[in-house]
Amino acid sequence: MRPDYEALIVGAGFGGIGAGIELTRLGITDFVILEREDDLGGTWHVNHYPGLAVDIASVTYSYSFEPNPYWSRLFAPGTELKKYAKYVADKYDLTRRMEFGVAVERAEWNPDEHLWQVRTSDGRDRSAKYLVTATGFLSQPHVPDFPGIDTFAGRIIHTTRWEDGHDFTGERAAVIGTGATAVQLIPEIADQAQALTVFQRTPIWVVPKLDFPIPAGVQRLFARFPLTQRAARLVNTSLLELLMVVGVLHYRQAKIGNRIAARLARAHLRAQVADPDTRRRLTPTYDFGCKRPTFSNTYFRTFNRPHVQLETGTIERVVPEGIVTADGATIPVDTLVLATGFNLWDVNFPAFEVIGRGGKDLGKWWRDGRFQAYEGITVPGFPNLLSLNSPYSYSGLSYFTTIEGQMRHIRRLFTEMRRRGDSTFEVSERANDAFLDRVTDDLQSSVFYTGDCSRARSYYFNQHGEAALLRPSSTLSTLREMERFPLADYAFS
CATH class of the missing domain: 3.50.50.60 (FAD/NAD(P)-binding domain)
Structure with a gap:
């Protein structure tokens, strides 16, 4: 059976765009990006309330390989993020591969044909060799059920x-x-x-x-000399790292921060x-x-x-x-x-039904046991699945750290798979268990377990009381690990 696509990406936000860019770099051009909304941009399309803006400086909240020198402010308004998403998608020829108003309802691994069969809200069934879920962390709104x-x-x-x-x-x-x-x-x-x-x-x-407006002269400087904007990004990222890594992840060792x-x-x-x-x-x-x-x-x-x-x-x-x-x-x-936020742990991990090898239900497995994913991107029992919004995947305070780390993981994984002449990958349970043990141990020094979070009501914690969202490592460590993970952690066929 020949699949409809080599790869199918779910979600046309920055995560899905990043995955599309990486697949294109790998020479995979037969893919589709399905988006349930009527346009691309993810959260920056869905949200357009008054006052909407990034809460991470724009020089950092963007792809490092695709800087935008024309941000109007240090913390750009949401309309500029939506415009930036469209610019990047158009530049990398991704827009024509996007189908809007199509919600994925179910995906199931076919072990006989070695492909994913995907059912969508428009009544169609699609098949693909590789499935990439890029539905975001904050995509399922929480609507409180107050009496009356x-x-x-x-x-x-x-x-x-x-x-x-x-x-x-x-x-x-x-x-x-x-x-x-x-x-x-x-x-x-x-x-x-x-x-x-x-x-x-x-x-x-x-x-x-x-926050302040970025003068036109500075914008021209960024456009003419990109190294100046890279320097600004480095400074801002370093400050965020100081706040996140020292003050939050290493709370036990650095309470003073x-x-x-x-x-x-x-x-x-x-x-x-x-x-x-x-x-x-x-x-x-x-x-x-x-x-x-x-x-x-x-x-x-x-x-x-x-x-x-x-x-x-x-x-x-x-x-x-x-x-x-x-x-x-x-x-x-x-x-x-x-303004009641989003439901991460009940309906967002995953955002639709995913059935893997032997009928393994990903959502049920996570909720009945522990939320987990190897390097925050792959799961044992789910061949050829790349889950970009997964437990322990969010790194740093800028979502783009997570995206670019996962792009590096995809590059290393697919390069090795092709070198072997194979077409199927699956992470081993041994490697997944070792990663889960490591991140769980590393988080014991964080504010989540060492500090007082009992009254926080934080979406960082799942229904089991675990802070299973953030990856407990710095940006540099995350990017380095995504490029150097042991290839023996995967089985190829």
């Missing part, structure tokens, strides 16, 4: 399904959630709404955002919020890094405004006219904004 929410008489907007042009002027608005998305969005709504209530379950660590970051965030809070009680409620009661921190110069100041209320009580139920809290108070609401 279906009776609400006003408008409900989830941040991933933003209604462009919605005007909050004169409205009584409410935002549920205070994560990174809400930190960007809340000041924008406060500028329009007559009244704004922010429902906070868990406060977030916020540090100052050193973590405490300095927490003191900086507390000082930022004291400088921006006047009311002591509001400051107290906005102060996290867990260690810095247990939950992803963020940057903002406007979020805290929003709570000084007389028409903005911070509500930390439990939501009891939703009624047609608003929200009832546990103390019996009813808060009137015209428009309810759900």
Whole structure:
């Protein structure tokens, strides 16, 4: 049986684009990229709420091999990230290989034909020799099931399904959630709404955002002399590494670094919020890094405004006219904004049903046992599967570190497979177990296990209580390991 494609990539965000680039470099051009949305860009297409911007400096939040010298700001707005994704996809001739509005529902390994059979929402069945899942970490929105929410008489907007042009002027608005998305969005709504209530379950660590427009002269300098932009990227990446590796991953050995970051965030809070009680409620009661921190110069100041209320009580139920809290108070609401984040561990790993050798269900195997993936990209029992958004795969604070590391892994793996004259690969259980043991041991020094994360409610932790998302190594170590992993860890046929 001849497969429809040599490779099938699921997801047209930056991960899928990176995989497409690497396959093209390897000479594999017979592939398709399936995307459930109506355009490419992943999270930068789905999200377009007011205030959307990167929370990692743009010189770092981009492909190192494809720098963009024309970012308008140090922290570029989301529209520029979407434009950048389109530019890269067009440059590497990937757009014509993309099919939009096609959601993958199931993929199953056919051991007789040595290929993946993929069922999609358009009723078609497709087959491919290699399957690459690039559905992202934050692709399955979490919608809270508050009692009575279906009776609400006003408008409900989830941040991933933003209604462009919605005007909050004169409205009584409410935002549920205070994560990174809400930190960007809340000041924008406060500028329009007559009244704004922010429902906070868990406060977030916020540090100052050193953001500024990048002058046209600097942009021209970056374009003419790319080494200058590489230097800027190196400086920014080094600062992120200091925050992530020292303050979070090596918490036990360097608690002072973590405490300095927490003191900086507390000082930022004291400088921006006047009311002591509001400051107290906005102060996290867990260690810095247990939950992803963020940057903002406007979020805290929003709570000084007389028409903005911070509500930390439990939501009891939703009624047609608003929200009832546990103390019996009813808060009137015209428009309810759900900034409630994403569901990683229940539905996102994986984002669709994946059945491997012997009927092994990847999602069930992960949830019944432990979330795991060798080097964060392959899984025993699933031949010719490259799972880009997997447990222990996220490296550093910029997603592009993860993407480029996985691109290097694909290059080494496929080069060896071709050298042998083979067409099938599968990681051994021995190698997978050894990798899982290593990352689990390395994480014991992190803030996740050594610090106090009991009140963080962090998506870093799965339902088994394991911090199974981040790879406990620096950017340089990750990239080096992806190029040097033992080839004997794989069986080829």
